[in-house]
Amino acid sequence: MNNDIPVQALGGQGEVMAHAVDACVHCGFCLPACPTYALLGDEMDSPRGRIVLMKEVLEGGLPLADAAPHLDRCLGCQACVTACPSGVPYGELITAFRGWSEPQRQRSALDRSKRWAILKALPAPRLFSVAARVGQFAKPLAPVLPAALRGPLDLLPESVPAMQPSAKVTPARGMQRGRVAFLVGCAQQALAPNFNAATLRVLARNGIEVVIPDGQGCCGAAALHTGARDEALKLVRANLNAFNPDDFDAILSNAAGCGAGLKEYPMVLHGEPDETRAKAFAAKVMDISEYLNTLLQNGELEPPVPASRPLTVAYHDACHLAHAQGVRAAPRALLRHIPGVSVLEVPEGDLCCGSAGTYNLEQPDLAGQLGARKAKNILSTTPDLIASGNIGCHTQIQSHVRRQGSPTPVLHTIEILDRAYRGEL
Amino acid sequence: MSTEKLALTTNSSARKPASAGGASNALAADLTRALGPRKVLSNLSERLNYRYDAIQFGATPLAVVLPESTEDVVVAVRAARAAGVPIVGRGAASGLSGGAAPLEPGLVISFTRMTRLTIHPERREATAQAGVVTLAVTEAARPHGLIYPPDPASFRTSTIGGNLAENAGGPMCFKYGVSGDYVRALEFVDAAGEVHRLTRDVFDLAGLLIGSEGTLGLITEATLRLIPPPRFTRTLMAHFPEVGACAEAVSRAIAAGAVPSKLEFMDRACTNAVEDYLHLGLPRDAEAVLLVDTDGEDLDTVQDELRLVEDACVASGGTVRRAATDEEGAQLWRARRSVSPALGRIRPQRMNEDIVVPRSALPDVVREIRALGDASPLRLVQFGHIGDGNLHPNILFDPRTEDAHAVHDLAHRIALVAIRHGGVLSGEHGIGSMKRDFMTDAVDPGTMQALRGVKRALDPSGALNPGKILPAEGVDG
Ligand SMILES: Cc1cc2nc3c(=O)[nH]c(=O)nc-3n(C[C@H](O)[C@H](O)[C@H](O)COP(=O)(O)OP(=O)(O)OC[C@H]3O[C@@H](n4cnc5c(N)ncnc54)[C@H](O)[C@@H]3O)c2cc1C
Ligand code: SF4
Numbered sequence: 001m002n003n004d005i006p007v008q009a010l011g012g013q014g015e016v017m018a019h020a021v022d023a024c025v026h027c028g029f030c031l032p033a034c035p036t037y038a039l040l041g042d043e044m045d046s047p048r049g050r051i052v053l054m055k056e057v058l059e060g061g062l063p064l065a066d067a068a069p070h071l072d073r074c075l076g077c078q079a080c081v082t083a084c085p086s087g088v089p090y091g092e093l094i095t096a097f098r099g100w101s102e103p104q105r106q107r108s109a110l111d112r113s114k115r116w117a118i119l120k121a122l123p124a125p126r127l128f129s130v131a132a133r134v135g136q137f138a139k140p141l142a143p144v145l146p147a148a149l150r151g152p153l154d155l156l157p158e159s160v161p162a163m164q165p166s167a168k169v170t171p172a173r174g175m176q177r178g179r180v181a182f183l184v185g186c187a188q189q190a191l192a193p194n195f196n197a198a199t200l201r202v203l204a205r206n207g208i209e210v211v212i213p214d215g216q217g218c219c220g221a222a223a224l225h226t227g228a229r230d231e232a233l234k235l236v237r238a239n240l241n242a243f244n245p246d247d248f249d250a251i252l253s254n255a256a257g258c259g260a261g262l263k264e265y266p267m268v269l270h271g272e273p274d275e276t277r278a279k280a281f282a283a284k285v286m287d288i289s290e291y292l293n294t295l296l297q298n299g300e301l302e303p304p305v306p307a308s309r310p311l312t313v314a315y316h317d318a319c320h321l322a323h324a325q326g327v328r329a330a331p332r333a334l335l336r337h338i339p340g341v342s343v344l345e346v347p348e349g350d351l352c353c354g355s356a357g358t359y360n361l362e363q364p365d366l367a368g369q370l371g372a373r374k375a376k377n378i379l380s381t382t383p384d385l386i387a388s389g390n391i392g393c394h395t396q397i398q399s400h401v402r403r404q405g406s407p408t409p410v411l412h413t414i415e416i417l418d419r420a421y422r423g424e425l
Numbered sequence: 426m427s428t429e430k431l432a433l434t435t436n437s438s439a440r441k442p443a444s445a446g447g448a449s450n451a452l453a454a455d456l457t458r459a460l461g462p463r464k465v466l467s468n469l470s471e472r473l474n475y476r477y478d479a480i481q482f483g484a485t486p487l488a489v490v491l492p493e494s495t496e497d498v499v500v501a502v503r504a505a506r507a508a509g510v511p512i513v514g515r516g517a518a519s520g521l522s523g524g525a526a527p528l529e530p531g532l533v534i535s536f537t538r539m540t541r542l543t544i545h546p547e548r549r550e551a552t553a554q555a556g557v558v559t560l561a562v563t564e565a566a567r568p569h570g571l572i573y574p575p576d577p578a579s580f581r582t583s584t585i586g587g588n589l590a591e592n593a594g595g596p597m598c599f600k601y602g603v604s605g606d607y608v609r610a611l612e613f614v615d616a617a618g619e620v621h622r623l624t625r626d627v628f629d630l631a632g633l634l635i636g637s638e639g640t641l642g643l644i645t646e647a648t649l650r651l652i653p654p655p656r657f658t659r660t661l662m663a664h665f666p667e668v669g670a671c672a673e674a675v676s677r678a679i680a681a682g683a684v685p686s687k688l689e690f691m692d693r694a695c696t697n698a699v700e701d702y703l704h705l706g707l708p709r710d711a712e713a714v715l716l717v718d719t720d721g722e723d724l725d726t727v728q729d730e731l732r733l734v735e736d737a738c739v740a741s742g743g744t745v746r747r748a749a750t751d752e753e754g755a756q757l758w759r760a761r762r763s764v765s766p767a768l769g770r771i772r773p774q775r776m777n778e779d780i781v782v783p784r785s786a787l788p789d790v791v792r793e794i795r796a797l798g799d800a801s802p803l804r805l806v807q808f809g810h811i812g813d814g815n816l817h818p819n820i821l822f823d824p825r826t827e828d829a830h831a832v833h834d835l836a837h838r839i840a841l842v843a844i845r846h847g848g849v850l851s852g853e854h855g856i857g858s859m860k861r862d863f864m865t866d867a868v869d870p871g872t873m874q875a876l877r878g879v880k881r882a883l884d885p886s887g888a889l890n891p892g893k894i895l896p897a898e899g900v901d902g
């Protein structure tokens with residue numbers, strides 16, 4: 001798409017944005033992939049429409065405030081990226097745009113404090129854990145709270161588990177095959193500590209030594225995708241200092257959102273001195289399922305204990321795994337590798353569950369509609385278990401599946417593998 | 426197409442809506458009063474998004490209506506008429522001839538929320554509102570053992586209204602026909618805001634609306650014919666070291682008596698653009714790739730027919746690969762459907778031709794067009810529904826670095842190749858504004874007068890999609 005975006009004035013991120021706009025041929029192939037287009041049926045809330053809006057704002061032909069409501073509704077799910085044959089890097093465009101535009105936004109006091117609280121709590125697991133507990137006490141108040149605050153409360157699990165700090169080094173069991181660094185994640189430590197515990201057990205069982213480097217922190221994705229670029233840059237640089245890619249075979253994450261965030265570092269630092277370091281770092285980043293699948297493909301994965309009875313698993317593609325990272329086959333292959341387990345495909349599988357970072361807080365209504373639709377689609381396959389590879393999807397799906405009256409367990413892919421290894425499946 | 430119009434596709438000149446002023450506010454206010462705020466868009470951010478299709482940017486509309494029923498369309502048309510502004514119908518805006526891009530500010534009626542769809546299996550019919558996405562018809566019909574064959578490559582996005590307005594084709598049309606062939610009845614709203622229901626007996630007025638690109642009336646609903654899907658389908662891919670050889674294989678296969686259901690071709694640049702997207706292991710070095718389906722009720726016949734095609738390909742110097750599984754076949758077709766937008770990877774803009782030539786002339790035509798491309802500094806690629814003789818030579822260019830005159834000149838020379846071999850200017854994408862000026866080359870003055878007469882009869886004030894299809898009065902003398 002032709003444009004007069006003043007790239008010079010915008011710097012490295014300007015190049016990123018102009019390149020994406022250039023690449024779009026406005027064919028509309030992405031429309032049917034977009035969850036907000038599916039719900040609202042108008043062009044402004046479609047990927048093609050949003051690209052035009054961003055172009056207009058960047059060119060100075062449209063006030064940011066006019067475009068903002070439509071851009072805010074974007075989940076950042078990147079389903080449009082998978083659908084786009086022209087290779088438009090829409091994810092990079094919206095991320096860079098949010099970073100560029102946030103300082104110019106006029107937000108209400110409630111909005112600002114909400115965002116502040118999220119950005120402070122998410123990267124600090126302890127704080128998040130406390131906040132989540134406070135939130136639980138607030139749950140009975142939900143009906144009288146403003147809608148903007150109700151969304152997040154709805155999502156809190158019934159009980160918030162105790163924090164379980166992980167060992168700095170988890171040695172390989174048996175013959176050592178590899179050595180990896182692990183990003184422990186933030187909110188996930190508070191909400192689902194077993195994800196990490198299971199990850200460490202499964203890696204150790206496969207002869208992989210796992211190091212949790214000091215000084216690591218939040219991946220920065222939440223800050224980045226809500227436009228808090230300065231905040232995000234601090235987190236990105238801290239991680240670049242904490243992880244030395246030369247020391248490890250891979251840098252692993254078991255949260256799709258964080259993994260996608262880590263892989264974005266070169267884009268974030270495009271045109272800046274740290275870009276080369278960011279590239280070396282990102283080249284080593286893998287989702288846990290990708291890494292284990294390479295072992296599987298090399299015939300090196302320890303065989304899991306067969307399930308005690310035939311089990312069907314509905315696998316949910318997290319957007320940040322399937323669309324942002326292009327990881328679809330690996331988790332399915334791992335699940336299928338467990339004798340007795342079969343994998344079910346979910347109707348409308350490519351449609352986001354509506355959790356997407358802070359979406360439940362910002363757009364509770366659309367998030368709720370998408371969550372309900374996802375739960376309905378998953379339950380239509382009548383699975384024994386539900387699997388996903390992302391904490392955000394996990395909480396969203398669990399909450400909506402329960403709301404629809406189903407007790408079906410929702411697990412991380414790696415938890416299922418861990419159970420299989422322990423003979424508990 | 427003139428050079429100004431090429432410049433228009435680069436959009437700046439026509440972009441800025443000089444007025445959010447007087448008339449537009451009054452129109453939007455009237456519409457909002459009559460239809461409620463949910464169905465009317467009047468903010469600049471909203472209107473800016475209803476000025477383009479998949480090829481061209483046009484003028485920003487004064488207001489946009491998103492109707493949910495035929496009654497809403499009637500209200501909108503009457504309001505626009507009262508305000509004296511033009512009306513442009515819009516489906517998914519996947520059109521490739523500028524049809525849904527307004528040439529002047531007015532009212533855009535976007536059908537994307539008119540999505541009611543009913544299947545009547547006992548009559549083998551579907552009733553679809555204009556905004557129903559094409560693929561949705563087949564998806565709804567399939568559980569009843571039926572399908573809707575017209576399958577433009579855009580079928581996941583484009584709408585029934587847009588398909589009928591363009592009389593869209595697709596790979597299936599070689600054997601099964603185009604969109605218009607599946608229409609039993611049409612409902613439309615005319616320029617005065619009257620609703621009409623047309624069948625195809627007596628005067629085939631439905632046929633008149635089909636392919637009229639929103640210039641004669643707004644299609645609100647269609648009754649579509651459904652058919653049972655063929656029981657067996659087989660797919661093969663053949664690749665060739667030269668484009669003309671590929672066209673020869675097609676002529677050979679058809680001369681030998683094969684009636685494949687699909688016969689599609691893409692050249693080397695297309696194959697590579699798609700391969701960059703899908704990573705299917707397509708033959709990157711081949712100059713041309715042919716994709717073929719044969720289908721039918723009897724597997725032996727289907728296989729025999731595939732063999733005829735295979736032999737023809739081999740005789741023309743091709744290398745053949747049969748799809749081993751249905752999935753592999755589906756992947757190959759996904760590759761073909763992605764060609765057009767995947768070309769965006771090469772250059773940000775393109776001039777898209779849509780010529781049809783007699784099949785016997787195909788080898789010469791594709792070779793001549795290839796030679797024009799090789800002699801030009803511009804990137805020229807070809808693909809198309811080659812079984813029908815329908816080719817899409819595309820000139821890929823970057824308007825910031827490449828000369829619009831050269832693009833126009835090359836486009837014109839390609840059109841002349843088609844005409845010299847007894848071909849026509851548009852197979853399926855319509856004339857729109859992109860090819861409007863070529864109409865005088867292709868249509869004699871007497872016929873042009875007849876076309877104008879029809880337009881005047883149905884749209885006396887010229888309010889419906891002005892500036893499309895018919896060149897400005899006087900041009901045809
Ligand atoms: C990647 C790609 C591949 C394509 N492949 C094919 C192909 O294989 N075959 C093919 O034929 N086309 C193809 N097309 C072109 C396009 O998809 C078709 O022309 C399609 O039928 C347009 O449908 P739409 O809903 O997008 O209509 P739009 O683009 O929105 O509109 C097209 C025209 O129809 C008019 N219109 C729309 N709705 C109505 C209505 N309800 N009543 C009256 N007029 C209306 C508009 O004013 C305009 O003139 C392709 C396009 C793309 C981008
Ligand atoms: S599919 Fe890609 S090129 Fe087409 S409109 Fe969407 S983003 Fe643009």
Ligand code: SF4
Pocket residue numbers: 033034035036037046047050073074075076077078079080081090
């Ligand atoms: S990222 Fe998701 S919500 Fe945003 S435009 Fe793309 S498909 Fe739509």
